[in-house]
Amino acid sequence: MNDIFQFIGNAAGMNPMIKLGIDIGIILVKIAVVLGITLLHVAYATYWERKVIGHMQVRLGPIEVGWHGFLQPIADGVKLFFKEDIIPANADKPLFYLAPVIFMVSALTSLSVLPFFDGFVIADINIGLLFLFAMSSLGAYGIILSGWASNSKYSFLGGLRAASQVISYEIAMGLSLVGVMMMASSLNLSDIVRAQQQHPAGMFAIPQFLGFFVFIVAAFAETNRLPFDLPEAENELVAGYFTEYSGFRFALFFLGEYTAMLIMSSIAALCFLGGWTIPKFIMDAMPFLLNVPGIVWFLIKVYAFMFFYYWVRATFPRYRYDQLMAIGWKILIPLALFNIVLTGFIKIWV
Amino acid sequence: MLSELFFGYYASAIVIFSLLVVTRSNPVHSVMWMLLLFFHIAGLYLFLNAEFVAAIQIIVYAGAILVLFLFILLFLNLREELKVKRFIGAWPAGLFVTTALLVIVLSVVRSFVPGPAGKYSIEFIKQETHTKALGKLLYTDYLFPFEIASLVLLVAIIGAIVLAKRKTRSK
Numbered sequence: 001m002n003d004i005f006q007f008i009g010n011a012a013g014m015n016p017m018i019k020l021g022i023d024i025g026i027i028l029v030k031i032a033v034v035l036g037i038t039l040l041h042v043a044y045a046t047y048w049e050r051k052v053i054g055h056m057q058v059r060l061g062p063i064e065v066g067w068h069g070f071l072q073p074i075a076d077g078v079k080l081f082f083k084e085d086i087i088p089a090n091a092d093k094p095l096f097y098l099a100p101v102i103f104m105v106s107a108l109t110s111l112s113v114l115p116f117f118d119g120f121v122i123a124d125i126n127i128g129l130l131f132l133f134a135m136s137s138l139g140a141y142g143i144i145l146s147g148w149a150s151n152s153k154y155s156f157l158g159g160l161r162a163a164s165q166v167i168s169y170e171i172a173m174g175l176s177l178v179g180v181m182m183m184a185s186s187l188n189l190s191d192i193v194r195a196q197q198q199h200p201a202g203m204f205a206i207p208q209f210l211g212f213f214v215f216i217v218a219a220f221a222e223t224n225r226l227p228f229d230l231p232e233a234e235n236e237l238v239a240g241y242f243t244e245y246s247g248f249r250f251a252l253f254f255l256g257e258y259t260a261m262l263i264m265s266s267i268a269a270l271c272f273l274g275g276w277t278i279p280k281f282i283m284d285a286m287p288f289l290l291n292v293p294g295i296v297w298f299l300i301k302v303y304a305f306m307f308f309y310y311w312v313r314a315t316f317p318r319y320r321y322d323q324l325m326a327i328g329w330k331i332l333i334p335l336a337l338f339n340i341v342l343t344g345f346i347k348i349w350v
Numbered sequence: 351m352l353s354e355l356f357f358g359y360y361a362s363a364i365v366i367f368s369l370l371v372v373t374r375s376n377p378v379h380s381v382m383w384m385l386l387l388f389f390h391i392a393g394l395y396l397f398l399n400a401e402f403v404a405a406i407q408i409i410v411y412a413g414a415i416l417v418l419f420l421f422i423l424l425f426l427n428l429r430e431e432l433k434v435k436r437f438i439g440a441w442p443a444g445l446f447v448t449t450a451l452l453v454i455v456l457s458v459v460r461s462f463v464p465g466p467a468g469k470y471s472i473e474f475i476k477q478e479t480h481t482k483a484l485g486k487l488l489y490t491d492y493l494f495p496f497e498i499a500s501l502v503l504l505v506a507i508i509g510a511i512v513l514a515k516r517k518t519r520s521k
Contacts, residue, residue, distance in 0.1 A: 095378065126479045130405035137413025141385065144420055148378060160424065167417055174409075187481055 043073040083247035095149035100252035103142025107259035117294035128189040150244035158240025162231035169221040175336035176214035193275035202279020205272040210339040219264040227316040269301035
């Protein structure tokens with residue numbers, strides 16, 4: 001794909017201004033492709049979740065709109081778009097408007113550093129992994145501000161809960177990925193995937209099993225999903241931080257949450273499961289798999305992790321808040337620190 | 351030309367946002383302008399090819415410290431600025447000190463001489479990547495200052511724990 005881009009660039013001649021224009025054009029096309037595909041994926045992730053959980057609970061899930069309810073996300077989107085936009089009295093209007101935008105933007109910006117297959121990434125930067133952390137910490141502002149600006153006690157409590165939860169688990173998540181950084185000796189996501197290709201196990205999930213475990217738990221808490229969905233606990237807080245949001249502003253929070261899930265699944269696929277590659281021993285055993293494009297492997301891994309999200313949601317009850325904090329600070333962070341020390345020793349001695 | 355334009359934008363934006371931070375009457379709005387300010391400082395670091403410092407600036411300052419600021423503000427529930435004489439009565443002294451500081455800085459700036467170019471040129475950083483170069487330097491040449499900094503942080507952590515513990519014991 002990059003060869004085609006390069007061919008267009010060469011054909012345009014030597015003029016640097018034209019070359020710059022073409023480069024910007026290519027980036028814009030890439031952004032449009034990634035955003036379009038991701039948002040469609042996010043819409044159908046909601047449909048898939050309702051179907052999966054429905055069948056796990058011996059229901060059918062959405063079935064009325066289209067073939068097996070296949071048009072349900074579109075019907076939901078149209079409904080949300082035409083709903084009345086209600087703003088509570090005494091809400092802090094600028095921040096009330098800004099909060100869902102920050103939440104959504106921070107989730108979508110993270111997409112720019114994810115390599116979907118070899119060579120296809122919008123911005124191939126050296127600090128890819130750190131950029132993802134920075135954007136996920138920005139997302140916390142959307143949650144806290146929505147809770148504060150709504151001027152409602154349910155929103156406020158949800159916002160506070162979300163803030164302390166996200167900050168606590170961000171530490172665990174960051175530390176769990178340090179092992180991966182050490183093994184790949186890079187922060188660039190494409191280089192991390194290439195390092196896994198060279199590793200005998202083919203993926204870091206096997207040598208970094210402790211880090212992978214910590215990452216999975218922290219990823220659930222970071223995206224406010226069950227069993228850690230205390231910020232939006234229905235039976236205590238109505239809907240938590242987005243209680244007062246209606247219509248399309250609510251849809252932005254909803255989309256942001258599912259985009260964040262998709263990004264967490266992508267980080268898991270890229271940093272622990274080998275991204276667009278499959279382990280070499282499988283490749284040697286079944287050489288015909290070489291013809292399968294890398295994006296297929298990447299998507300299979302991402303979907304598997306998304307399915308795991310739904311599976312856990314249908315299976316586990318919610319934790320208490322003190323249990324949530326105890327798991328984060330007393331189990332996950334020490335485990336992640338231990339994993340870093342262990343990885344360091346193995347790197348020195350082996 | 352383009353680089354001067356970028357620097358001019360970041361520098362003026364930082365000054366404007368700093369002014370907005372200190373003049374807003376709603377503290378939560380101040381924090382939001384400060385968030386924008388931190389992003390522009392990170393942009394300035396990126397402009398200097400210091401990508402690692404830029405990312406850390408966002409993660410640590412915007413992602414952790416400013417969120418804690420916001421936490422405190424939410425607990426206090428300040429919708430409007432407090433104007434008590436005790437807090438703002440000393441403004442002439444503050445004005446004097448800041449003006450003196452400004453005069454000192456301005457008079458020093460004129461005798462500023464850029465140091466000789468060392469080993470860490472932009473080409474070297476680009477080849478080595480900023481994170482790796484910084485890490486190597488921090489853990490070899492500057493290991494002792496680095497360890498002292500970590501010790502200072504450890505003292506702060508222990509101090510916080512001791513203060514928090516004593517309160518619960520006296521109850």
